Amino acid sequence: xxxxxxxxxxxxxxxxxxxxxxxxxxxxxxxxxxxxxxxxxxxxxxxxxxxxxxxxxxxxxxxxxxxxxxxxxxxxxxxxxxxxxxxxxxxxxxxxxxxxxxxxxxxxxxxxxxxxxxxxxxxxxxxxxxxxxxxxxxxxxxxxxxxxxxxxxxxxxxxxxxxxxxxxxxxxxxxxxxxxxxxxxxxxxxxxxxxxxxxxxxxxxxxxxxxxxxxxxxxxxxxxxxxxxxxxxxxxxxxxxxxxxxxxxxxxxxxxxxxxxxxxxxxxxxxxxxxxxxxxxxxxxxxxxxxxxxxxxxxxxxxxxxxxxxxxxxxxxxxxxxxxxxxxxxxxxxxxxxxxxxxxxxxxxxxxxxxxxxxxxxxxxxxxxxxxxxxxxxxxxxxxxxxxxxxxxxxxxxxxxxxxxxxxxxxxxxxxxxxxxxxxxxxxxxxxxxxxxxxxxxxxxxxxxxxxxxxxxxxxxxxxxxxx
Amino acid sequence: xxxxxxxxxxxxxxxxxxxxxxxxxxxxxxxxxxxxxxxxxxxxxxxxxxxxxxxxxxxxxxxxxxxxxxxxxxxxxxxxxxxxxxxxxxxxxxxxxxxxxxxxxxxxxxxxxxxxxxxxxxxxxxxxxxxxxxxxxxxxxxxxxxxxxxxxxxxxxxxxxxxxxxxxxxxxxxxxxxxxxxxxxxxxxxxxxxxxxxxxxxxxxxxxxxxxxxxxxxxxxxxxxxxxxxxxxxxxxxxxxxxxxxxxxxxxxxxxxxxxxxxxxxxxxxxxxxxxxxxxxxxxxxxxxxxxxxxxxxxxxxxxxxxxxxxxxxxxxxxxxxxxxxxxxxxxxxxxxxxxxxxxxxxxxxxxxxxxxxxxxxxxxxxxxxxxxxxxxxxxxxxxxxxxxxxx
Numbered sequence: 001x002x003x004x005x006x007x008x009x010x011x012x013x014x015x016x017x018x019x020x021x022x023x024x025x026x027x028x029x030x031x032x033x034x035x036x037x038x039x040x041x042x043x044x045x046x047x048x049x050x051x052x053x054x055x056x057x058x059x060x061x062x063x064x065x066x067x068x069x070x071x072x073x074x075x076x077x078x079x080x081x082x083x084x085x086x087x088x089x090x091x092x093x094x095x096x097x098x099x100x101x102x103x104x105x106x107x108x109x110x111x112x113x114x115x116x117x118x119x120x121x122x123x124x125x126x127x128x129x130x131x132x133x134x135x136x137x138x139x140x141x142x143x144x145x146x147x148x149x150x151x152x153x154x155x156x157x158x159x160x161x162x163x164x165x166x167x168x169x170x171x172x173x174x175x176x177x178x179x180x181x182x183x184x185x186x187x188x189x190x191x192x193x194x195x196x197x198x199x200x201x202x203x204x205x206x207x208x209x210x211x212x213x214x215x216x217x218x219x220x221x222x223x224x225x226x227x228x229x230x231x232x233x234x235x236x237x238x239x240x241x242x243x244x245x246x247x248x249x250x251x252x253x254x255x256x257x258x259x260x261x262x263x264x265x266x267x268x269x270x271x272x273x274x275x276x277x278x279x280x281x282x283x284x285x286x287x288x289x290x291x292x293x294x295x296x297x298x299x300x301x302x303x304x305x306x307x308x309x310x311x312x313x314x315x316x317x318x319x320x321x322x323x324x325x326x327x328x329x330x331x332x333x334x335x336x337x338x339x340x341x342x343x344x345x346x347x348x349x350x351x352x353x354x355x356x357x358x359x360x361x362x363x364x365x366x367x368x369x370x371x372x373x374x375x376x377x378x379x380x381x382x383x384x385x386x387x388x389x390x391x392x393x394x395x396x397x398x399x400x401x402x403x404x405x406x407x408x409x410x411x412x413x414x415x416x417x418x419x420x421x422x423x424x425x426x427x428x429x430x431x432x433x434x435x436x437x438x439x440x441x442x443x444x445x446x447x448x449x450x451x452x453x454x455x456x457x458x459x460x461x462x463x464x465x466x467x468x
Numbered sequence: 469x470x471x472x473x474x475x476x477x478x479x480x481x482x483x484x485x486x487x488x489x490x491x492x493x494x495x496x497x498x499x500x501x502x503x504x505x506x507x508x509x510x511x512x513x514x515x516x517x518x519x520x521x522x523x524x525x526x527x528x529x530x531x532x533x534x535x536x537x538x539x540x541x542x543x544x545x546x547x548x549x550x551x552x553x554x555x556x557x558x559x560x561x562x563x564x565x566x567x568x569x570x571x572x573x574x575x576x577x578x579x580x581x582x583x584x585x586x587x588x589x590x591x592x593x594x595x596x597x598x599x600x601x602x603x604x605x606x607x608x609x610x611x612x613x614x615x616x617x618x619x620x621x622x623x624x625x626x627x628x629x630x631x632x633x634x635x636x637x638x639x640x641x642x643x644x645x646x647x648x649x650x651x652x653x654x655x656x657x658x659x660x661x662x663x664x665x666x667x668x669x670x671x672x673x674x675x676x677x678x679x680x681x682x683x684x685x686x687x688x689x690x691x692x693x694x695x696x697x698x699x700x701x702x703x704x705x706x707x708x709x710x711x712x713x714x715x716x717x718x719x720x721x722x723x724x725x726x727x728x729x730x731x732x733x734x735x736x737x738x739x740x741x742x743x744x745x746x747x748x749x750x751x752x753x754x755x756x757x758x759x760x761x762x763x764x765x766x767x768x769x770x771x772x773x774x775x776x777x778x779x780x781x782x783x784x785x786x787x788x789x790x791x792x793x794x795x796x797x798x799x800x801x802x803x804x805x806x807x808x809x810x811x812x813x814x815x816x817x818x819x820x821x822x823x824x825x826x827x828x829x830x831x832x833x834x835x836x837x838x839x840x841x842x843x844x845x846x847x848x849x850x851x852x853x854x855x856x857x858x859x860x
Contacts, residue, residue, distance in 0.1 A: 069511065365801075367776070382791035385758060391786040397801045400773040409796040410788045 057180030064174035145190040152188025186216035191226040200229040222257035233264040251279035260288040266295035273299040283309030291318040304333035307341035314343040322355030331360035336372040351387035358390040367398040378408035433463035500573035515749040516720040526635035529605035530577035536604030544596040548585040559641040575637040578607035589615035597623040608638035614648040628659040640668035644676035651679040657686040666692040674700025682709040690719040698732035707736040712854035713746025720749035727760040742778035743858035767797040774858035820859040
């Protein structure tokens with residue numbers, strides 16, 4: 001079997017020196033100060049309220065302690081980070097210098113050539129402008145706004161201000177405060193009442209793609225009765241020289257709206273991925289987080305839904321994969337604040353080669369949320385004896401007339417299942433991959449088809465290295 | 469059965485030497501003063517306020533020489549030898565970094581009596597009952613060493629004769645030697661203004677088997693940390709607990725199923741029946757170390773809410789480092805199902821009767837495991853009393 005799997009493992013990115021720091025010709029000094037924040041704001045030519053907002057966030061960031069629970073964050077050094085690099089001055093990497101193994105992975109994943117360059121950080125933009133433009137025209141006719149967040153602020157200042165930082169306030173947590181101070185890029189989406197966007201909006205359709213920024217800020221508003229699916233990330237490994245990613249995502253689903261947010265995260269293994277994602281669901285609205293976490297050194301991510309309106313619903317589906325040296329803390333938070341709200345949480349995690357996955361969840365039912373129903377299911381698969389799996393759910397119920405259930409299991413792949421498949425002629429790695437695919441299927445089937453295919457191929461690649 | 473009560477006060481109240489000395493007590497008091505009250509930012513204490521414990525009364529009691537003695541009634545089939553001082557001292561040792569060290573040092577400083585017995589090797593189906601009665605701030609201690617191959621049922625009860633605001637700190641330390649079997653029943657029914665902190669631990673050697681039943685009722689504030697350590701191949705433990713919450717009672721039960729060794733099995737079922745403004749916190753941990761292959765561990769927490777003002781928090785946790793294991797947990801929270809109530813009401817029961825029947829059935833899953841009939845009946849009475857609070 002080829003060694004292609006090893007390129008997904010820790011070390012390979014560094015080994016191939018997949019970055020060229022000397023190409024940063026103009027950049028801000030490392031570290032964070034009032035001056036840096038002011039400069040970011042000035043460069044972006046922002047309204048004064050945003051500048052004030054950033055400065056206030058900076059104060060809060062400096063005041064807050066680092067979270068002591070969850071993953072080990074002692075490797076995050078805030079003074080050693082460039083907080084802003086102008087997009088035009090982003091380092092251009094040379095396709096020839098992209099390691100063969102990564103290129104090979106792209107081929108195996110079946111990623112088109114144009115996209116490969118983009119994913120490897122070589123192409124400045126995704127070369128499918130024609131496709132994008134025709135879609136963009138359709139959306140514009142429907143009144144859909146789909147811009148990067150900086151442009152969103154410039155073009156729709158009032159709409160922006162009405163929703164910005166309303167579900168993730170400044171003082172929410174240290175990393176959200178950091179993002180608020182230095183945010184740049186991300187998506188700004190508004191779907192007018194009653195509009196159904198049938199094609200998923202994908203982050204990398206955006207032409208002036210700042211979509212893989214360190215401190216991106218995404219704001220999605222699905223107005224009454226609308227329907228939208230937003231997809232970010234990709235299954236292929238994404239190299240980043242930035243050691244910290246602290247994004248904030250805020251979503252609003254108005255009455256009767258349906259909003260799905262799909263993330264596929266496969267950062268290189270040097271990245272701390274600390275993301276705050278939160279949504280508000282009003283009456284009869286549905287919010288769905290589909291969250292796949294494959295990469296990064298450390299991830300701490302707990303997509304949250306605040307069920308504010310009667311009959312609102314939250315679905316959170318997540319897959320976490322932790323290989324050697326990785327600690328993936330993925331979880332969920334649901335707050336039932338209105339009667340007859342429901343939530344379903346399904347979490348699947350796989351630990352292999354000494355990796356550690358943790359599920360950390362919060363389920364809160366406030367008094368008065370009569371008839372709230374919630375079901376949580378966490379399944380963990382341990383592939384070898386070096387790996388670790390943890391489950392830390394928390395249920396807090398103040399309403400008598402509610403029903404909650406939580407179930408979690410941890411196990412390894414059953415020998416009988418492997419044996420059965422191998423008697424049918426599959427190799428051990430094929431059999432393992434098949435079982436793992438079956439294990440994560442409830443989540444993968446919710447992904448758009450091309451992502452689901454890639455995801456399954458990726459799992460196959462990972463599993464080839466896991467046995468024999 | 470020729471059960472006989474053997475003299476109690478003398479055997480129990482005379483503590484072995486290191487415990488009875490003034491120096492020992494003063495050192496413990498000094499350590500208690502040196503340690504902080506656990507902070508609310510500590511993960512263990514986020515849900516129940518440690519400041520609600522009557523610290524001043526506890527310190528005052530620990531400083532004074534003459535506090536109310538713990539009265540102990542003891543009934544047993546056979547004479548039980550006491551645990552030697554050195555072993556007892558080892559069992560009651562306090563880790564310096566323990567989050568709850570302040571409680572444990574106060575316990576040591578207040579200790580005037582300890583029920584510390586050995587159940588001799590190969591005793592068969594030995595039965596013993598012990599009741600500790602308190603009337604003032606108190607330290608309660610029960611220690612047992614079940615020797616090789618012995619089997620016993622041991623009933624332990626903490627109760628009080630007063631409804632004053634009281635601090636009480638209890639410790640239970642049990643050792644099961646290889647092949648021993650113990651069914652340990654524990655009742656907390658201190659007065660309704662008592663604030664009780666309990667630390668309990670059972671160490672289970674290879675091939676030994678523990679059944680552990682717990683009933684919590686009484687105490688307005690109750691924090692209990694209960695741990696089973698499965699220290700050998702074939703060690704097994706089954707824990708079943710019931711908390712009857714009424715009035716403004718708050719109770720936190722922290723359980724730990726610790727698996728450092730291969731081929732052991734642990735099971736846990738904890739149920740809370742909550743009425744009025746009662747509050748329950750359950751924090752359950754299954755920790756499986758790397759070496760503990762072939763572990764089979766299960767943990768279930770069930771909460772029944774019978775009042776709109778009741779509040780429950782369930783935090784079941786798993787930390788699994790070995791791969792060839794079967795570990796799972798489940799937690800549920802809910803009220804009595806309307807369909808079931810409707811069914812019972814069509815059969816002629818009033819709504820209150822139907823609710824009481826369903827709630828009693830909920831508790832019965834725990835109560836029916838109690839091997840002593842009179843104890844099981846008393847638990848049923850507590851359940852009935854608790855339910856009646858919600859129906860008036």
